[in-house]
Amino acid sequence: MRIAIQSKGRLNEESLALLNEIGIEVDSSKRKYLTKACNFPVELLNLRDDDIPSVVANGSATLGIVGLNEVEEKGCDVEIVDRLGFGACRLCLAIPKTEIYNGPEYFRGKRIATSYPNILKRFLDSKGVKAEVEVITGSVEIAPAAGIADAIFDIVSSGSTLVANSLKEVETVLESEAVLICRKDISVEDRQILEEIRFRMDSAKISRGKKYILMNIPEASLEEAVKILPAMRSPTVMPLAAKGWCSLHSVVDNDKLWEKVRQLKAIGAEGILVLNVDKIIP
Ligand code: PRT
Ligand code: ZN
Numbered sequence: 001m002r003i004a005i006q007s008k009g010r011l012n013e014e015s016l017a018l019l020n021e022i023g024i025e026v027d028s029s030k031r032k033y034l035t036k037a038c039n040f041p042v043e044l045l046n047l048r049d050d051d052i053p054s055v056v057a058n059g060s061a062t063l064g065i066v067g068l069n070e071v072e073e074k075g076c077d078v079e080i081v082d083r084l085g086f087g088a089c090r091l092c093l094a095i096p097k098t099e100i101y102n103g104p105e106y107f108r109g110k111r112i113a114t115s116y117p118n119i120l121k122r123f124l125d126s127k128g129v130k131a132e133v134e135v136i137t138g139s140v141e142i143a144p145a146a147g148i149a150d151a152i153f154d155i156v157s158s159g160s161t162l163v164a165n166s167l168k169e170v171e172t173v174l175e176s177e178a179v180l181i182c183r184k185d186i187s188v189e190d191r192q193i194l195e196e197i198r199f200r201m202d203s204a205k206i207s208r209g210k211k212y213i214l215m216n217i218p219e220a221s222l223e224e225a226v227k228i229l230p231a232m233r234s235p236t237v238m239p240l241a242a243k244g245w246c247s248l249h250s251v252v253d254n255d256k257l258w259e260k261v262r263q264l265k266a267i268g269a270e271g272i273l274v275l276n277v278d279k280i281i282p
Helices: 012-021 049-057 068-074 117-127 160-164 188-207 219-228 254-266
Strands: 002-006 034-036 043-047 063-067 078-083 089-096 111-114 132-135 151-156 167-176 178-183 210-218 236-239 245-253 270-276
Touching: 002 012, 002 049, 012 188, 043 049, 049 063, 049 068, 049 078, 049 178, 063 068, 068 078, 068 117, 068 167, 068 178, 078 188, 089 117, 111 117, 117 132, 117 167, 151 167, 160 167, 178 188, 210 219, 210 254, 219 245, 219 254, 245 254, 254 270
Parallel strands: 002 043, 002 063, 111 132, 111 151
Antiparallel strands: 034 043, 063 178, 078 178, 089 151, 089 167, 210 245, 210 270, 236 245
8 A cells, every 4th residue: 555745845754753653664764756664564655745635536645644735725536534733834815014904805806926726716716706816836925025916825834934024914714734645435455554554643643742650649649639630541549568658650741741740749749750651542
C-alpha cells in the first residue's frame, strides 16, 4: 500500500515523525521518489503537496498526508479520514490595514490575489459577491503593495507576514491542518491496514502532551488526591511499607502538570516523580 507525503516543505518532517511514532520506519537519509518502510507493508511516495490529492484520488497512492487547504482547493474525490494535529493554519482574506472593512460586500469589484482560486470563488459565490480573482503562485502578500491586487486570499499562521506587509485579516474562510486522506473504494486488505494505522494514530494522539506522575501520599489525603488526578479509569494506588502512606500513579496533561503538583503538595504529597509517556493504548 502506498502513502503519499510531502517530499520537502512544512509538512515533511512532521509526517515522517508521525509515521515513525506509529512504528512505520523509513530511512529518510535515502529519500527517493519511492521509499519502502522496513517494518510495515507500506511504501512512501514523496511528492509536492499540490499533487497529493489527485494521486490519491486516481489510486496511484491509497493514502496521503496533506494540508486540508490543498484537498479543498483541488476538489478531488477522496475520503478525509482524520485531522492529524499539525500544520495548523487558516485561509484568510486580508486587505491593507488602513482600509475600513464592512463585511464581504467590501470585495465587490475588487481584485484579489491568491493561489487558492477555487476555495475563494466558492466563498465569494456563497456571499453573492462578484470580484476579480488573480491567480499568483508565490509571494501573494506583496500583491497589494505592488499594485497587482486590492486584497489577498492566502494562508496565515502566526499573522506576521500580513503585519510585515501592512495587511490585516478580515475573513477566515478555512481552518486547515494536515489530514490523512484515502482513495475511495479501497480493497478489503487495504482497509485492514488503514484501520491498523488509524488505531496507532489515535494512540499517538492520546499520548501527545501527557506525563506519567507518581508520588507518595498520606492515606488520609488519598480521596482528595484522586479528585485532583482523574486517570483513564481511576488512578493506581499501592500500599507503602511505611504505615499510613501509599503510592499514587496517574497520567496528566503536561499543560496542567504544575497546577496539579501545587495542589498535591498542598495536601501532603512527597517524592513526586514525573515521567514521559511513550504510548497510551486505551
Ligand atoms: O514544494 P511544495 O509544493 O510541496 O510545498 P509548498 O511550498 O506548496 O507548501 P509549504 O511546504 O510551504 O506548506 C505546506 C502546507 O503547510 C500548506 O499547504 C499548509 O497546509 C501548511 N502550512 C501551515 C502553511 C503554513 N502553516 C504557512 N504559514 N503553509 C504556508 N504558510 C506560509 C503562507 O503561505 C504565508 O506565506 O507562511 C506565510 C504566513 O505565515 P505567518 O506565520 O507569517 O502567518
Ligand atoms: Zn505546494
